[in-house]
Amino acid sequence: MAALILIDVQRGFSDAEYWGPRNNPGAEANIKALLDAWQQRRLPVVLVHHDSVHADSPLRPGQPGNDFLAELDGARPDLVFGKKVNSAFLGDVDLDAWLKTHGITDFVLAGIQTNFCCETTARMGGNLGYDVTFALDATFTFDLPALDGTTVTAEELSRVTAANLHNRFATVRSTKEILG
Template identity: 65%
Template structure:
């Protein structure tokens, strides 16, 4: 699987802050840990460095740190971003992947309908085979929609738009 990279997006402690509201998929972190434990290919960790003054994801805050499930990770690349797509961060992810002959990406992380979906869309546009491990993502209620509704919308957007395949942790393992 050296032509496939696992990209874990924004798996950060700041998303445990109650200010985010009600979340879905309480098993997301456990599934992320399962992926990480079994993964043998290239591993990329992406961190969201918020520029918002009160955000728990701001650099220097405890919430900016990765969640404990990633403590044992041995990533090939770690970098930060301050926008939704991991392809628009401190590192040119597209160039990094192409330089290593990586054609497929497996995505997991936080939030399903924000940074994970945006990264999947950009990755699909760039020609990667993208798989989103839905049960290793979660999101929060937003704008009158539940987190589960937003996750279902992400599935419809990514599948319907031809951006990504939706898979489970068991599918990947």
């Protein structure tokens, strides 16, 4: 039984002024397609939200940006919890214990940001022995400044995440491949 784990699909990531340029404008539609398929099949769904401890973050608890995006409206998750770090395995709930208690040995991962919370959760899941499928086109990220003063684009960061994960910590697939 495969669970769907959706990481940090929150309104605060829509703040382009705060985050800067992003990639993959189709990510939210792919997240919604995965969620709809999982709910239709009555498979386990886990929603994780980032509860930032930074005063200026749109992801702070109690702020509108901490709420889930509209694509998750109507979701009937089996588990919802917050985290303050990149990995969902280090959140307010012991995700590893919850998955094991429910007999879940594999999961599909999607959400925001590709190269931070999604990649970190995939790596830890792989290290813990889970069969992780990373839905690359159901994630997105933002440009980052490089140490040399140049910019690493969101698209390049996504490409590197896929290279880091595939056949090491996870299997990287498209939403179409996962749902097909």
